[in-house]
Amino acid sequence: MDLSSTPRLSEQLREKIEENIVTGTFCPGVRLDEVDLAETYGVSRTPIREALIQLEAAGFINKRLRKGWEVASIPASRLCEMFDVMAELEAMCGRLAARRATEAETRQIRSAHLACLKAKEASDPAEYYRLNEAFHLAIYEASHNSFLIEQASTLHRRLRPYRRLQLRVRNRMHTSFDEHEGIVKAIENGMGDLACDMLRAHVVVQGERFTDLVSSLESMTSSRMAVEA
Structure with a gap:
């Protein structure tokens, strides 16, 4: 079984990315690349994609047509x-x-x-x-x-x-x-x-x-x- 696809891992990844957004590591307007994030966290793209979908639903990032994911601006x-x-x-x-x-x-x-x-x-x-x-x-x-x-x-x-x-x-x-x-x-x-x-x-x-x-x-x-x- 591939543990990288478990919901728990996607939640952990969501929290890590959330914190990077909140603390300014990922600034508003920054593009988030699934491949880069998967390499950074040592996981497959599946849980990264799940985490990004959760973040989009919460309003932290936006999906841009043909441009991938982008960090939203929250004043x-x-x-x-x-x-x-x-x-x-x-x-x-x-x-x-x-x-x-x-x-x-x-x-x-x-x-x-x-x-x-x-x-x-x-x-x-x-x-x-x-x-x-x-x-x-x-x-x-x-x-x-x-x-x-x-x-x-x-x-x-x-x-x-x-x-x-x-x-x-x-x-x-x-x-x-x-x-x-x-x-x-x-x-x-x-x-x-x-x-x-x-x-x-x-x-x-x-x-x-x-x-x-x-x-x-x-x-x-x-x-x-x-x-x-």
């Missing part, structure tokens, strides 16, 4: 707007989860939160993000609103690399874990308005802090492109 102001919307969607999920979550779903949210502890103590942002994502998705599911779950999940995927990278900011994992604790308690106690407010603040802080980082990265990218020109 910091656009990211800030997306985080604003994400904050409101998550706030709604929190309010509804506090009202509608079953006992089993509440336990799942608590369990997902506690699972983040080991990664936090190990200062492992990648693992923390993976577990953090499960925590947020558990809250979405507990809202019992299928349309809201769909919209929140879609935007969550779109912002995945930005939410993952901001965890590298000093002390952010510890702050995030503490914020999660308050959110869990609010949901457990059926305090919908509090859960709503805490989730909104939790995501808006992410957006504001990371927008500052993205602005710096854009400046660095512009300077590098000017030097290369």
Whole structure:
């Protein structure tokens, strides 16, 4: 069996390419060649193509006729707007989860939160993000609103690399874990308005802090492109 064609590998490759885009290694307008990427990561073209299709669906790259794939331009102001919307969607999920979550779903949210502890103590942002994502998705599911779950999940995927990278900011994992604790308690106690407010603040802080980082990265990218020109 060719492991290079497994979905898990394509997801790993998508994350690697996402991070290169976010950090400016792959600048807006840069062409992404399947053959070059396959050689860089030591895999066949199949998982690379699957990863690129996923990235196009998420809006990170565009398919150009007869020109292959090209990195899309995402201004910091656009990211800030997306985080604003994400904050409101998550706030709604929190309010509804506090009202509608079953006992089993509440336990799942608590369990997902506690699972983040080991990664936090190990200062492992990648693992923390993976577990953090499960925590947020558990809250979405507990809202019992299928349309809201769909919209929140879609935007969550779109912002995945930005939410993952901001965890590298000093002390952010510890702050995030503490914020999660308050959110869990609010949901457990059926305090919908509090859960709503805490989730909104939790995501808006992410957006504001990371927008500052993205602005710096854009400046660095512009300077590098000017030097290369």
